[in-house]
Amino acid sequence: MRVIVTIRFKEGVLDPEAVAIGRALRELGFDEVRAVRREKRIELELDSSDRAHALARVQAMCEQLLANPVIERYQIELLD
Amino acid sequence: MRVIVTIRFKEGVLDPEAVAIGRALRELGFDEVRAVRREKRIELELDSSDRAHALARVQAMCEQLLANPVIERYQIELLD
Numbered sequence: 001m002r003v004i005v006t007i008r009f010k011e012g013v014l015d016p017e018a019v020a021i022g023r024a025l026r027e028l029g030f031d032e033v034r035a036v037r038r039e040k041r042i043e044l045e046l047d048s049s050d051r052a053h054a055l056a057r058v059q060a061m062c063e064q065l066l067a068n069p070v071i072e073r074y075q076i077e078l079l080d
Numbered sequence: 081m082r083v084i085v086t087i088r089f090k091e092g093v094l095d096p097e098a099v100a101i102g103r104a105l106r107e108l109g110f111d112e113v114r115a116v117r118r119e120k121r122i123e124l125e126l127d128s129s130d131r132a133h134a135l136a137r138v139q140a141m142c143e144q145l146l147a148n149p150v151i152e153r154y155q156i157e158l159l160d
Contacts, residue, residue, distance in 0.1 A: 018122075021122065021145070021146070024145055025141055025145060028141075028144055028145060030137060030140075030141055031127075032126045032127040032128045032134075032137065033124060033125070033126060033127075033141075034125040034126065034127050035124070035125040036122060036123070036124055036125075037122070037123040038120065038121065038122055038123075039120075039121045039123075040118065040119075040120065040121075041086075041118065041119045041120075041121060042098075042101065042116060042117070042118055043116070043117040043118070043119070044113060044115070044116055045113070045114040045115040045116075046112045046113060046114065047111075047112040047113075047114050048112045054112075057110060057112065060110075061105055061108075061110055061113075064108055065101070065104055065105060065108060066101070
């Protein structure tokens with residue numbers, strides 16, 4: 001089964017790398033850049049066919065390793 | 081205008097962070113993880129209303145800063 005995990009910063013959390021990208025783009029002359037946001041996408045291939053079980057397992061993976069629940073939120077999408 | 085840039089490693093390029101994530105997940109007991117791939121998504125808000133011009137500008141941003149064209153490929157999506 002293929003699963004996509006999308007991880008974003010929570011609203012209101014400053015993302016210093018996004019700020020730095022915006023600044024660097026403007027310094028390169030891309031003055032039209034008003035805002036930059038980033039997200040990470042992690043695609044997992046799992047040896048699993050039970051969707052409910054896979055979802056619970058990927059939630060546990062997010063909580064234990066993939067995301068920082070203090071400042072990030074995650075979304076899980078089961079593909080097949 | 082909002083633009084999404086998706087950046088992935090080219091096929092055949094080893095992504096050491098993805099390998100490390102897979103190993104760490106299996107060490108935590110998630111033995112069902114067979115493969116891990118990552119991609120970055122950068123959302124840009126641009127002060128621009130000309131789609132063709134915006135696309136050309138974002139291509140230049142990718143080549144000059146956002147992606148490493150030697151090992152990464154990028155995809156640009158104009159949202160509105």
